[in-house]
Amino acid sequence: MRYDSKEVQVKSILNISKVYAYVVNPYTGCQHGCFYCYARFMKRFSGHREPWGEFVDVKINAPELLRLEIFQKTRGRVWVSGVCDPYQPLEQKYELTRRCLEIL
Numbered sequence: 552m553r554y555d556s557k558e559v560q561v562k563s564i565l566n567i568s569k570v571y572a573y574v575v576n577p578y579t580g581c582q583h584g585c586f587y588c589y590a591r592f593m594k595r596f597s598g599h600r601e602p603w604g605e606f607v608d609v610k611i612n613a614p615e616l617l618r619l620e621i622f623q624k625t626r627g628r629v630w631v632s633g634v635c636d637p638y639q640p641l642e643q644k645y646e647l648t649r650r651c652l653e654i655l
Contacts, residue, residue, distance in 0.1 A: 554582050556607045556641060564613045564651075565620040565629070572627025575617060575655075577647035578635040579608040590634040607641055614650035621654065629655055 559579075568574035579597050581588065584604015591603045599606045631637055637648040 554580075554584075554605045554607060555601065556582075556609055558611045559608045560612050561610045561616065563620065564610065564616040565624055568630050568633060570633060571630040573624065574630040574633040575613070575651050576632055576635050577610050577613045577637065577645075577651055578632075578639065578641065579610070580604075580606040581636045582607055582639045582641060583636060593634045607639070609641060609645055610647065611645070613647050614654060617651050617654050631655070 564575055564577075565573050566575075579593065580599065581590065581604060584602070588603070594603050597606070597608070631652065632648065642648050
């Protein structure tokens with residue numbers, strides 16, 4: 552399957568979640584594009600026109616932001632990759648999930 556990846560800088564990474572206190576999503580989108588994926592709804596908020604599975608935004612500053620934000624928030628559980636696959640193939644190159652887990 553064809554996909555486009557784009558490196559992006561985000562303003563925050565440790566976000567409030569409805570499941571746990573916080574969520575960290577190092578990627579937006581997914582290379583797999585599984586038909587049954589519950590995260591497909593994220594396309595509505597991503598601004599992408601490509602079909603789900605054909606785009607991934609790589610939040611390259613996620614670990615650095617997390618290192619700062621973790622001390623600015625009240626302590627709580629963190630859901631890692633609530634709406635993205637934390638171990639999609641791009642993780643091999645960027646290691647964002649790995650680096651975020653090391654910080655947590």
